[in-house]
Amino acid sequence: MLYYMPTKLYYGKNIIFEHKNEMILGEKAIIVTGRNSAKITGALDDVISILKEFKIPFIHYNEIGENPTYDMVIKGRNIAIENECDFVIAIGGGSPMDAGKAIAVLTANPELNPDDLFDMNNYDVALPIVTIPTTSGTGSEVTEYSVLTKPDGKKSGFKSNLIFPDVSYLDPKYMIKMNKELTITTAVDALSHAVEGVLSKKSTIISDMLAKESISLIYKYLPKTLNDLENLKYREKLAIASALAGMVIAQTGTILPHSLGYRITIHKGIRHGQATAVFLPFVAKEVDKVSPEKTQILKDIFGSLDEFHLFLKNLGIYDFKINFNAEELELFTKDVLNSSHITNTPGKYDKDKIIEFYNNLTK
Numbered sequence: 001m002l003y004y005m006p007t008k009l010y011y012g013k014n015i016i017f018e019h020k021n022e023m024i025l026g027e028k029a030i031i032v033t034g035r036n037s038a039k040i041t042g043a044l045d046d047v048i049s050i051l052k053e054f055k056i057p058f059i060h061y062n063e064i065g066e067n068p069t070y071d072m073v074i075k076g077r078n079i080a081i082e083n084e085c086d087f088v089i090a091i092g093g094g095s096p097m098d099a100g101k102a103i104a105v106l107t108a109n110p111e112l113n114p115d116d117l118f119d120m121n122n123y124d125v126a127l128p129i130v131t132i133p134t135t136s137g138t139g140s141e142v143t144e145y146s147v148l149t150k151p152d153g154k155k156s157g158f159k160s161n162l163i164f165p166d167v168s169y170l171d172p173k174y175m176i177k178m179n180k181e182l183t184i185t186t187a188v189d190a191l192s193h194a195v196e197g198v199l200s201k202k203s204t205i206i207s208d209m210l211a212k213e214s215i216s217l218i219y220k221y222l223p224k225t226l227n228d229l230e231n232l233k234y235r236e237k238l239a240i241a242s243a244l245a246g247m248v249i250a251q252t253g254t255i256l257p258h259s260l261g262y263r264i265t266i267h268k269g270i271r272h273g274q275a276t277a278v279f280l281p282f283v284a285k286e287v288d289k290v291s292p293e294k295t296q297i298l299k300d301i302f303g304s305l306d307e308f309h310l311f312l313k314n315l316g317i318y319d320f321k322i323n324f325n326a327e328e329l330e331l332f333t334k335d336v337l338n339s340s341h342i343t344n345t346p347g348k349y350d351k352d353k354i355i356e357f358y359n360n361l362t363k
């Protein structure tokens, strides 16, 4: 067994200023962000003030949208090469962090195109990476994964130990600006990581310990946070829960709910965390049939699998109207059955079962 998570993770309020010298991992930075959140949260200004203090020049690339595409990372790579940037600082939710990781590999290996990222044998070097999350869900600040959207519209993750961030700063003060909806969808993404880690065939005693704490924190503090969005103590608990859940999937990977969810994110516009978490109770019940010991952590925390389902329902994550035509179900089912996620999900999953999962959402 192996537990491997080489990222130096600093956490706590104003932590970035206490360890600011560790952010300087090169001579010129490319700061990778989305359009607004890095600025609104104050994280961007903090980073820029530190870079200025150390007289480190930087380029700010702020065009990463939700579900980052090949075009976005190619543009980032071109900017980094033109400006001779030698390290990446990614600020934001999962999308800027995942894009920053891709840019770190593509800049260090200019001959590669994004398709080449999916075979880790194609490269053995990446620029150093700093991440600063402004949401608490993805866990990308402590994982070796980056999820991109391919030109054919499919979401797919690549994996390499080279893209574990070198240094991450987890500060709850950057998270208090999240509204209710974003707080829920990101928290249930973290919950999905922890729950999928527990259910996964690849779970270990260490990943289960991390997952158990992560799930307990979300169960206890997500409802409290929703009633008190700017409470720093609650935000810190959710930030830790998200990082713990990231450490879980850094060991186990994600399983079936993520694969099921990718299709409704891309084709139905449902945000990633919500699109994934809606499937957790259905998959947990299937796992329970063959490996009841794997669902025990959920039963211990929530009382039963039905109460776990009820917890998610009460968050409102099923409150959408969605329909699938036969052609969509055919396409989604084919993609899900071919995805690597199914290999590590205990239970039997055929075409009818996958269609049943999707149809559960239309009731």
Ligand SMILES: [Fe+2]
Residues within 6 Å of the ligand: 138, 189, 192, 193, 258, 272, 273, 276
């Ligand atoms: Fe996720």
